[in-house]
Amino acid sequence: MQRAETPPATILTSFFAICQSDPFARTLLYSEMPRYYTWNASSKNLQRRKQGDAVPGYPDVRSTDALGRMSTVHPKNDECFYLRLLLVNVRGPTSFERRTVNGVIFPKYRAACEELNLLENDTHWDTTIPEAIISASPSQIRTLLAVIISTCFPLNPCNLSHKYKDNMSEDILHQIRVSSRNHDIEMNEEIHNRALLLIEDICYLMCGSLLIRLGMPAPNREMNDAFNRELEREREYDHQELDLVVQTNVPLLNSQQKEVYDTLMKAIDDENGGLYFLDAPGGTGKTFLMSVVLATVRARSNTAVAVASSGIAAHC
Ligand SMILES: *[C@@H]1O[C@H](CO)[C@@H](O)[C@H](O)[C@H]1NC(C)=O
Ligand SMILES: *[C@@H]1O[C@H](CO)[C@@H](O)[C@H](O)[C@H]1NC(C)=O
Ligand SMILES: *[C@@H]1O[C@H](CO)[C@@H](O)[C@H](O)[C@H]1NC(C)=O
Numbered sequence: 001m002q003r004a005e006t007p008p009a010t011i012l013t014s015f016f017a018i019c020q021s022d023p024f025a026r027t028l029l030y031s032e033m034p035r036y037y038t039w040n041a042s043s044k045n046l047q048r049r050k051q052g053d054a055v056p057g058y059p060d061v062r063s064t065d066a067l068g069r070m071s072t073v074h075p076k077n078d079e080c081f082y083l084r085l086l087l088v089n090v091r092g093p094t095s096f097e098r099r100t101v102n103g104v105i106f107p108k109y110r111a112a113c114e115e116l117n118l119l120e121n122d123t124h125w126d127t128t129i130p131e132a133i134i135s136a137s138p139s140q141i142r143t144l145l146a147v148i149i150s151t152c153f154p155l156n157p158c159n160l161s162h163k164y165k166d167n168m169s170e171d172i173l174h175q176i177r178v179s180s181r182n183h184d185i186e187m188n189e190e191i192h193n194r195a196l197l198l199i200e201d202i203c204y205l206m207c208g209s210l211l212i213r214l215g216m217p218a219p220n221r222e223m224n225d226a227f228n229r230e231l232e233r234e235r236e237y238d239h240q241e242l243d244l245v246v247q248t249n250v251p252l253l254n255s256q257q258k259e260v261y262d263t264l265m266k267a268i269d270d271e272n273g274g275l276y277f278l279d280a281p282g283g284t285g286k287t288f289l290m291s292v293v294l295a296t297v298r299a300r301s302n303t304a305v306a307v308a309s310s311g312i313a314a315h316c
Contacts, residue, residue, distance in 0.1 A: 012087075018046055019092045019216035024058045026092030036061055075153045076207070078215075082109035085118055089120075112194055114155060122154045129164050138171040144194060146202035149214050156230075157215045161196070161254040169195040193220050204306035234303045249292045256290045 009017070021313070028036070037046040052062035070088070086109055088094065106112040112117050120268045125148055132144050145168065149157040149166040149286055161168075169191045174189065177183050196219035201210045212218040234257055260278060268275045280286055290306070297304040 011039050011046070012152050014039070014044065014046045014102070016093060016095050019094045024055075024061050029089070029091055030087040030093065031068050031070055034062050034066045046195070060233050063074055079109050082113045083111075085113050086116075089116065089118055094112055119155050122160060125152070125154050126163075129160065129167075133164070133167045138168050138195075139198075142168045142199050143202055146206065149199075149211075149216060150203040150207040150209060158217060161199070161216060165192045165195065168199070197221070234298070235301075235307065236296045239299055239301065242295045245295045246292065249288075249295070253289065253292065257285055260289060261293060263294075265296065268297065 007013075015025070015030055015273070016038070018037070019028075024036070025033070033046070036049055036052075038049055039045075040047055048060065049062040049064060052064040055061040055063050070084065071236065073084045075081045083096070102115075104115070106115065110119075128148070129141065129144065132141055136144070141164065145161060145164070148154055148160070154160060166187055169187060172191050172194050173187055174186065190242075196211065196217070200219055201213060203209060204216060213263050234277055260276075261288065264276060278289075294304045294306055
């Protein structure tokens with residue numbers, strides 16, 4: 001606890017300290033510091049070099065050709081990345097807390113970098129997307145935006161997505177108009193939210209991050225839960241049609257298939273649950289059997305979700 005509250009000095013925090021007291025240090029970038037100072041690991045402080053070339057204007061300072069090494073930081077590790085960016089650009093930093101540029105303290109390192117014009121602006125993304133809109137489908141534009149925000153680190157992903165939200169949602173609007181048979185429905189927030197959810201799904205697949213971690217607004221998952229969507233689809237079957245499928249196909253099951261079918265149906269009817277493994281050579285009607293089982297369950301207005309793990313699906 002004590003160690004966490006008063007952590008030992010590091011090379012970086014010692015550099016902050018000498019920048020407060022040493023006018024020469026204030027002229028340096030963190031990466032330049034090792035040319036003039038050495039780190040005393042036992043007393044944990046930085047000391048001016050005693051040997052080396054004289055530095056004009058600073059009689060007590062000696063310079064060598066020592067090179068400093070700074071750890072690299074992936075841009076995904078965002079605040080850490082922007083802190084490092086500041087350290088290689090801002091002379092004489094005095095603390096972690098003071099993300100100060102021209103007297104203004106910024107809430108985030110990123111914002112301070114932005115103010116110092118250290119970041120590329122989003123102009124090229126702002127021309128890329130409209131270019132894509134000319135010929136790409138809304139779903140392709142969503143994928144493009146997902147690629148941009150999860151791998152290209154734009155300055156202001158929020159603005160980009162806001163600007164093109166209509167263009168990325170047109171297919172969803174169309175689907176809703178068709179499924180509700182109402183062509184007067186206009187673009188609305190819920191539709192934008194659905195687009196955002198789809199974008200989040202792609203980002204999550206690509207880099208394992210939710211939108212909120214990528215500088216974007218978090219979509220409202222409750223408003224449109226992924227599982228509910230599956231469930232909704234499960235409720236849209238035409239029961240009469242399924243009944244017919246069951247009536248025609250159950251008599252076509254051979255004796256072994258029928259045995260499996262009866263076993264599964266009994267487990268469902270008795271509400272015992274269970275885990276069953278069906279193994280048989282290819283072409284012997286496993287898929288046919290499963291489709292009859294699914295149809296039977298769905299015909300009774302129950303929910304049957306068919307899923308496959310990729311390894312197994314690859315064998316089928
Ligand atoms: C973005 O950067 C480009 C080139 O660096 C510059 O020409 C343009 O004015 C900048 N746009 C904005 C909005 O700052
Ligand atoms: C994007 O959609 C908006 C609203 O429908 C439209 O005004 C705009 O022209 C579209 N952008 C492009 C580049 O086509
Ligand atoms: C983002 O949008 C806000 C308002 O919507 C605007 O104030 C801000 O300047 C925009 N940022 C950029 C980088 O364009």
